Amino acid sequence: MKHVLPTLAVTAAFVAPTLAEARPVTLETSLQSYGGNGAFVAIYLLDPAGKYKGTLWMAGDKAKYYRHLSDWTRASGGRLAEVDGITGASVGSGKTLKITVDITDALINAGYKIHVDTAVENGDDNPSEIVAPLDASASGKPVAGDGYVKTFKATF
Amino acid sequence: MLRRVHAFAGLALALMLLVVATTGVLLSVEPAMNRLAWPAVAPGTSVAALADAVAARHQRVDSIRVRGDGAVTATFNDGAGKMVEAVDPRSGASLGAYESSAFFRFVVDLHRSLLMGDGGRIAVALAALGMLALGLTGTMMLARSLGGVSAILKPVRGDAARRWHGELGRLALVGLLLSSLTAAYLAATTFGIAPMPEPTPPAVAASGGPAAPIRSLAGLAGTDVSDLKQLTFPARKDPAGSFRLRTSEGEALVDPSTGATLAFARTSTIERIGEWAYVLHTGRASWAFALALGLTTAAAPALGATGFLIWLKRRSARPRLPANIPARSADTILLVGSEGGSTWGFARTLHAALTAQGHRVHAAEMNAVGPEHLDAERLLILTATYGDGGAPASAGLFLDRLAKLDRPIATAVLGFGDRSFPSFCGYARAVAEAIEAKGWPRLLAFKRIDRRSAQEFSQWGHDLGAALGRDLELKHVAERPKTTALALIGREMYGEAVGAPVAILRFEAAAEASGRPGQLPRFEAGDLLGVLPPGDDMPRLYSLASSTRDGVVEICVRLREGGLCSTFLHGLGVGDRIEAFVRDNPSFRPAAGRTPLILIGAGAGVGPLAGFVRANDAERPVHLYWGGRSPSSDFLYQHEFAEQIARRRLTTLRTAFSREPGEAAYVQDRLAADAHRLRDLVRQEAQILVCGGRDMAHAVARTVDRLVGPLGLDLATLRSQGRYLEDVY
Incomplete structure (x- = not known):
């Protein structure tokens, strides 16, 4: 039995060879009150050339809907191994998904971008509705989405 | 074994099915409400024209879709966030903000997962499989009890719970099987057990040229709104993006500049099966079908309740x-x-x-x-x-x-x-x-x-x-049945002049010691009244001529020479009490429905038949054949029958009197004389109920057997179909 709580606090070790060279980054994705079923949310990282680096979190555990997260599918190849161990429940209308990941220092302030895809059953697909720089200077600054995401912010 | 599987699955699932069925009934109303809420999607408008009209009103449109609830909606963002509006499918004009009903969303969630996520979904899916098992084992049991698959539509016999269970189950069977089968299939697709591939056209980059007016795009102009499922507009940031057009046929990519169809993937057969399962389960295609399905679903709780009653009864009988x-x-x-x-x-x-x-x-x-x-x-x-x-x-x-x-x-x-x-x-x-x-x-x-x-x-x-090799002492003490005290309130005597005294006795529940009025047990005409004569624990059974709703217990008692109980009953005066109990007699009861009844009786055997006539509120055709000795002495219920004919509860009455000078006849003689008419009635699926002494019953059985021969029928067949019932003493 899963409850979608207003906030989800999760820690995932990501691309951190040793903890000494990594720092925790908190990612908060607040959804609009769109009044529908829970949203699937994919949060992933692209390098300065737009190449897929890895997935940070996948909210939604029905793999058959992942194709509606179309940019994530295109970038990652849609491989389930990419989200193994970093999958949680879908996020309800009006709720906030809050996760903490450890990210290698080398990736920060180096032109990498965080992408967020969202999709809702009987609703819309919003590929890359958030594109936010992985930049410490942007820490805590909310970015508005143009789909189901009201605001997204990364705190370093 | 069959019964045990049926009872076990039924009990285990009853509660869950109650939730699923109740929510299912609620949901069955939704398509009818939606039909009233939204304009129908009629052919005659192209997707290109619709999309053009919608796009003209907004800065950015993400998608236009025809929803399961029949609404055509557009998702747009004019700078104030994502919004959804309902759209007139003919003109593309806005019909105001669209919001799917939170109530129905909640009910759907309850219906398919009991608000418990995947665990709940699995439980509901198992409940659907259980419903399927109940439907199939129930059908087999019903067929067996009615005498084979070909007899499955024959009237169900038994007490009230059994009749309701059988009749309702039969009515609801197709709907319940359809609902549970499609539910199981849908659950299987949710969990990836049954494949549900969506058509995915290969990713082909669009030309990247300047966007042409949507109205002019050939790839969209060729598709009618009535075939549309969803049109997704090209992502603004993606110069190589295309329109994604989803129809029942498949999914196409349409170039926003040239209008060419860049790629197309056809809907697979397996997906069509899944879509059909969805449409049949939700009744989305037709509100009338959805309501019909809802009605059969409403039968499920009633089936659960009657099934539980039957189970309890069986248990207590053991x-x-x-x-x-x-x-x-x-x-x-x-x-x-x-x-x-x-x-x-x-x-x-x-x-x-x-x-x-x-x-x-x-x-x-x-x-x-x-x-x-x-x-x-x-x-x-x-x-x-x-x-x-x-x-x-x-x-x-x-x-x-x-x-x-x-x-x-x-x-x-x-x-x-x-x-x-x-x-x-x-x-x-x-x-x-x-x-x-x-x-x-x-x-x-x-x-x-x-x-x-x-x-x-x-x-x-x-x-x-x-x-x-043992000393076995069997001391059997018969259990005295639990009885109710009844007090005589009326008696009518017949037949004394012709040597066959018959009394019609009416009782009411005797007042309790406290002075409170007593309560009558529940019974129907044709059930049996067990009377315990003083000094004997062995009950004598008499057929009841009345039902609980008549407010009296009425029996016909023929005085037998040396008969302990009949002598006792004939000797009762008004106000005297007897100890008695009611025993169900479901094997002697008219089948439900409007088919004709042929009631045949002699002497005191008329009692339950008179009760059947009295209960005939539906005014179904009832033909009574009755034999006595003399019209002037033992014509039981003479006045009541005249009155019932006037009230249309009795259609015809044919009498035979064995001591009528010049016209002496038995009831079987009247049957033989009316052979033509009776065959007509049997052809109309008439049911025959016979009550009386053994000799009369044998004579009637022989006569009826001969009589239905020309119809290709015989007594054994009528008996096996429940169309020839006897209550013989």
Whole structure:
């Protein structure tokens, strides 16, 4: 039995060879009150050339809907191994998904971008509705989405 | 076994099905409400024209879709966030903000997952499979009880719970099977057990040229709105993006600049199956179909309730044996064929006596006989006989099942019956002969017990003890049935002048000691009233001529020479009390429906028939044939029948009087004379109910058998279809 709580606090070790060279980054994705079923949310990282680096979190555990997260599918190849161990429940209308990941220092302030895809059953697909720089200077600054995401912010 | 699976699955699922069915009924109303809420999507507008009209009103449109609820909606963002509006499918004009009903979303969630996520989904899916099992086993049981698959539409017999369960189950069967089968399939697609591929066209980059007016795009202009499922606009940030057009045919990518169809993937057969399962389950295609499906779903809780009642009744009818050993480890098997339960009483006495002697005894009803019963050292069969040599209720399958068993076991058969019947212990004899024919060793000679004689039973116990090398003392004390006190409020005497005194007696519930008015038990005309005459614990059964709703207990009693109970009843004065109880008699009751009834009776046998006429509120055709001795002396219910004809509860009345000078006739003579008319009625599926003495019943049976011959029917067929019922004494 899963409850979608207003906030989800999760820690995932990501691309951190040793903890000494990594720092925790908190990612908060607040959804609009769109009044529908829970949203699937994919949060992933692209390098300065737009190449897929890895997935940070996948909210939604029905793999058959992942194709509606179309940019994530295109970038990652849609491989389930990419989200193994970093999958949680879908996020309800009006709720906030809050996760903490450890990210290698080398990736920060180096032109990498965080992408967020969202999709809702009987609703819309919003590929890359958030594109936010992985930049410490942007820490805590909310970015508005143009789909189901009201605001997204990364705190370093 | 079938019954056990059916009962177990039913009980386990009852609660969950109650939730799923109730929410299902609520949801079945949604398509009808949606039909009223949204303009119908009619052909005649192209997707290009619609999309153009919608796009003209907004800065950015993400998608246009035709929803499951029938609404056409557009998702747009004019700078104030994502919004959804309903759209007129003909003009593309806005119909205001769209919000799917939070109530129905909640109900859907309850319906498919009990608000418990995947765990709930699995539980509901199992419930659907359980419903499927209930539907199938229930159909098999119904077919078996009605005499085969071809008889499945025949009237269901039994008490009220059984009739409702059978009739409702039959009505709702197709809908419930459809709902549960599609539910199971949909759950399988949710969990990826059944594939549900969506058509995915290969990613082809668009030309990247300047966007052309949507109205001009050939790839969209060729598709009608009535075929549309969803149109997704190209992502703003993606210069190589295209329109994604989803129809029932498949999914196409359309270039926003050239209008060319860049790629197309066709809907696969397996996806179409999934879509059909969805449409059939939700009734999305037709609100009328959805409501019909909802109605059958509403039957599910009623089926659960009546099924539970039947189960309770069966349970309470089974006698409680304090130490019933499992069949596998028993040395003595006791098989019981009982109609009203009194044979079970003897079995209980025997069970206790044998157990006290150190035997390990397993008792079961005769219908349960199986190979596991043959491992024991001995088999004791105690059985009553139903009617004229027939099997009692708990033994109907015994002889068939016995025929398939062939491991010899020492056996004794004890019959219970009434010596005054021509076929005294006829069924028990048939069982004894079948076992003899198998060559199984005989533990004791076949013996018959007359009228529940405790002495004869005790004697048989001594014989059994001798065979076992033990001292077996069987002290049987008949259980006195629980009775209600009834007080006589009226009596009418007939037939004294012709030597056949018959009394119509009416009773009400006697006031309790406290002075409060008593309560009548529940009964219907044709049920039996067991009367205990003073000083005797053996009840005499009389057919009831009234129902609970009449507020009186009415019976017809013929005075028999030396008859303890009839003498007692005829001697009652108004205000006198009797001790009596009601026994269900579902095997003698008119079938539900509007088909004609032919009621045939003689003398006091008219009682229950008069009750059937009285209860005929629906004014179905009822034809009564009745025989007496003299119209001036024993014409029972003469005035009431005249009145019932005027009130259309009785269609025709034909009488025969055996002592009418010059016109002496019996009721079977009237039947023979009316052969033509009666055949017509039988052709209209008429049901025949006969009540009266044995001689009359035999004569009537012979006459009816001859009479229906020209229709290619015979009495046995009518009996097996429940269209020829007898209550004979």
